[in-house]
Amino acid sequence: MDLDAYIATHVGQWRRLEELAGRRRLTGAESDELLDLYQRVSTHLSVVRSASPDPSLVSYLSSVLARARHTATGSRATTWRDLGDFFTQTFPAALYRTRRWWLATSVGSVVLAFVVGAWAVRHPEVFTQQMTQREIDAYVGTDFANYYSEFPHHEFATLVWLNNAWVAAQCIALGVLGLPVLWVLAQNVVAVGIAGGLMVSYDRGALFFGLILPHGLLELTAVFVAAAVGLRLFWSWIEPGPRSRLDSLAAEGRTAAGIALGLVVVLFVSGGIEGFVTPSGLPTWARILIGVVAETLFFAYVFVVGRRAARAGVTGDVAESDQSASAPVAA
Template structure:
């Protein structure tokens, strides 16, 4: 009769033998979990017993540290079984509330130096390029004919914000900005380079527009139309870029962690940032579509943008800081434990 490894002999576990011996229990637990709404009284008792047993199996496999695939499978099975056994789950509104009061602000706050750095670098590029264009006629000549530049400065820049009805324009810019933020975040995994390109492109666009407007004495128009929505919109893009740069740098320099494990630990909170920024960009899109081109009192337009930006920063640096101090990382709850791997 074969000897079945037990918890007391973790260091000697042969995972192939262990899995072969206990797979019937795992398959049976999976079956009961799938039918949890139609179980008899005896099957409920069996479900509880198997949940406890397979939880022990998971501890054994985790301790061995040699099969992350099996660890992941059992982690998922145990998590689903726990949900079936407890039968209770926090209402959806509590999940949403937790996300916006802890998870999202915590990740943004924890990675603040990354997106603050992205902000400062991009604005420095914009300022340098804008100054060059504003002061150098030859630089402006490279951008178009005098007639084209005059049309842009006198009409096109302002008309852009009233070209479409407010609601449809808000939806359009929301989609465009969400895509730009997604590029900045997701593409960072390719060693930061695409994210740096997105930041440079945004910085160049701002610098060119500002330089042309200032060169023709319309700097007040430029800031009067950019600031209302741009403060919050650009902050969202910079946050996404900062998170993307962190992902890329994690691959370059994972520290003491294996690269895949380090990337996983950073990628899960990055998903939370992506979801949260959808809402932030929706708000900035509403401001751009319904305020920037349609509120004709300049100080009121800018005031709305400043208030929106101030509220977002206060939200991150109060709720986010508090959540981080309480141990919130932004990772998903009950995330599968990372199995040790040979480095």
């Protein structure tokens, strides 16, 4: 194909499409013209790619088509109202809707942690197989407590936030596969159980719970929610109900993405507690009370705000206008 001749023949249409795509408002006739030119230029791009794939021309036509598509479909800017609706309706409704999953995950994980801890106390060889006696003495004596004051408060809070967000993201991202979620969750739960068992074995249980509970109540709840959402995502294509597997997975995936965004804020709060409250000089009872208050507020958020939103018809999914089309199914 003679590329120069092809350009000379069609460049007028490309420039006209570029002109229309750059306008903020179009008349009815101009809108029809834009759609017609969009189809024509799409064909031109396909011809160029197959017959004479000049990189600069392909890039130019792709850019023009992208701007034209944006003009034709329009866009909706995110507003403060959207953000407010997310945290007062969408996110709490999604948490309430999935409550049975994450409550069951929470109870099962806590029971497993205590079982592992009790088993480790009765089998102290599990500690000596992983650590030397000197390392055990250092961990129990100073390292466990020093962990929370090793870095400046703001740096430690940020590190904790990023680490916990990574664990939560893994649980949700791996949800489609199912078993990896259980593996990530089990690793964290078993680690907490063994650490608790070690501290209890050396009569440092009060210190362990005094440092874990202030931030751990909310932090672990967020991780359990993430794991449950991941497992629900897995179940959505195993047992899709009346919907197709793809539609079921898409719907739960959108909800999971929203919950993941909300958990970033929850983990930010727990990270702030771990960075500033846990290592503070406050009495143990006061630090634990702050953790209990934070956990209580979270449950109130779910079962008061979330329940109200769910009863109003909010599902936690994105608005219907933002969803992809799906085929109708029999009831």
